[in-house]
Amino acid sequence: MIVRSFYLKKQFAGHIAALCTEDVIAVIRPERAIESLFSEAIGITIDQKKNAQAQMESIKAYFYSLEQDPAYREKVDSTLETLSGYLREAMYVQTSRGAIQDYVMAKCARLCAEAIGLKAHRPLLDGTELMICHSVQHFDWQESQAQIRQRCVPGQIIPGGYGRLTTGYIVRVGKDGAHLMASLIGATLEAESIEFYVDGRAFPSEAAMTYDEAAHYCSQEHAAFASSAVWPAKNADIPIVVKDITDPAFEGTLISGTSSHATAVIADKDLDLITVYGTGLLGRVGMSGAIFSCLAQSHVNVRFIAQTSSEYSISFAVKSEDKDRCVYAIQSLFKDNPLLPLDDVVVANQKVGIVTVFGSRMRNLPGTSAAVFGKLGAAGINIIASAQGGEELSISVVVDAASTDKAAELLK
Numbered sequence: 226m227i228v229r230s231f232y233l234k235k236q237f238a239g240h241i242a243a244l245c246t247e248d249v250i251a252v253i254r255p256e257r258a259i260e261s262l263f264s265e266a267i268g269i270t271i272d273q274k275k276n277a278q279a280q281m282e283s284i285k286a287y288f289y290s291l292e293q294d295p296a297y298r299e300k301v302d303s304t305l306e307t308l309s310g311y312l313r314e315a316m317y318v319q320t321s322r323g324a325i326q327d328y329v330m331a332k333c334a335r336l337c338a339e340a341i342g343l344k345a346h347r348p349l350l351d352g353t354e355l356m357i358c359h360s361v362q363h364f365d366w367q368e369s370q371a372q373i374r375q376r377c378v379p380g381q382i383i384p385g386g387y388g389r390l391t392t393g394y395i396v397r398v399g400k401d402g403a404h405l406m407a408s409l410i411g412a413t414l415e416a417e418s419i420e421f422y423v424d425g426r427a428f429p430s431e432a433a434m435t436y437d438e439a440a441h442y443c444s445q446e447h448a449a450f451a452s453s454a455v456w457p458a459k460n461a462d463i464p465i466v467v468k469d470i471t472d473p474a475f476e477g478t479l480i481s482g483t484s485s486h487a488t489a490v491i492a493d494k495d496l497d498l499i500t501v502y503g504t505g506l507l508g509r510v511g512m513s514g515a516i517f518s519c520l521a522q523s524h525v526n527v528r529f530i531a532q533t534s535s536e537y538s539i540s541f542a543v544k545s546e547d548k549d550r551c552v553y554a555i556q557s558l559f560k561d562n563p564l565l566p567l568d569d570v571v572v573a574n575q576k577v578g579i580v581t582v583f584g585s586r587m588r589n590l591p592g593t594s595a596a597v598f599g600k601l602g603a604a605g606i607n608i609i610a611s612a613q614g615g616e617e618l619s620i621s622v623v624v625d626a627a628s629t630d631k632a633a634e635l636l637k
Contacts, residue, residue, distance in 0.1 A: 348381055355369060427467045441491075441583040445493050446493060581621040611623065
């Protein structure tokens with residue numbers, strides 16, 4: 226049995242359906258084009274208080290082009306009518322934008338999966354019944370695995386990416402829950418392999434990678450799938466093959482536990498490095514915890530952390546779009562907490578990029594850091610901050626935003 230996860234491209238719908246054979250469990254994620262149309266319809270209805278009829282007509286035309294079956298088209302009409310009514314009602318009730326988005330997009334995923342199921346003559350299984358969450362942030366692995374063992378059999382088509390709270394509300398699972406779902410299903414049912422079909426080459430120059438190397442690569446903002454999708458397969462030691470849906474001849478990149486001796490470089494852009502420093506931090510137990518707790522409460526994701534043993538400063542990188550929210554949260558922490566005598570603490574930020582060199586070949590290899598720093602220094606690129614994990618699989622350096630591309634190219 227094989228588990229396959231597809232990023233749906235309308236022009237390849239027939240090819241995807243042909244890959245959904247009786248020995249395959251297929252997880253389908255909508256393509257960005259139709260997700261964007263739904264997002265636009267939500268914005269016009271909820272934010273502008275206007276009728277999104279034009280967007281709904283475009284959405285209907287998209288689904289009609291996927292499958293000509295009259296019963297399917299009736300289902301499309303019925304679903305879109307229901308969603309239009311739901312959005313009109315949502316204008317007048319206090320429902321979070323995230324909850325609205327998740328509910329609507331789950332319906333979108335189901336319509337996409339139903340079209341593929343009709344083409345492949347395969348039954349549909351509701352993916353929201355498999356992925357169980359206790360809250361938006363708390364995914365229940367054990368209960369989800371129990372549902373998978375009870376409900377999943379080869380030959381099924383599953384709309385992916387969305388789960389259900391114990392209260393019944395539908396929620397998005399992670400950054401890209403479709404591939405995570407496929408990985409979890411494959412691990413739970415001990416599949417022969419798990420295949421991710423993505424839009425383009427996920428790993429342009431690598432034919433094979435270890436689980437850890439793939440997780441490092443997928444940590445970047447615009448990766449083809451989230452690193453969380455790797456862990457279920459790693460825990461069960463089941464290989465993942467990442468293929469390009471637009472290039473059927475491409476054999477794919479193998480992700481497994483076998484050392485690949487690969488070294489790769491990735492670059493993250495559009496980041497701000499926030500540095501909190503001052504003598505008020507010295508020896509103060511819980512200071513790092515307080516800072517990162519306030520960032521978590523502000524829904525700010527931290528991409529990089531560096532702190533020296535002097536305890537004089539702590540630096541972390543966030544997406545530039547989160548910078549103002551991040552600085553405000555930290556300044557509020559200092560201002561509102563009378564137990565923190567931090568009058569001399571300064572919060573500074575600058576535009577940066579992060580270049581990461583990673584790979585299993587780096588482990589226990591003396592001189593790796595020297596080679597990285599030496600090459601950048603010789604090229605006149607200043608390293609603002611750096612960090613290396615104790616697993617010796619990666620080194621990240623923070624450089625000025627304008628130097629990011631040059632630094633990445635030098636280290637390849």
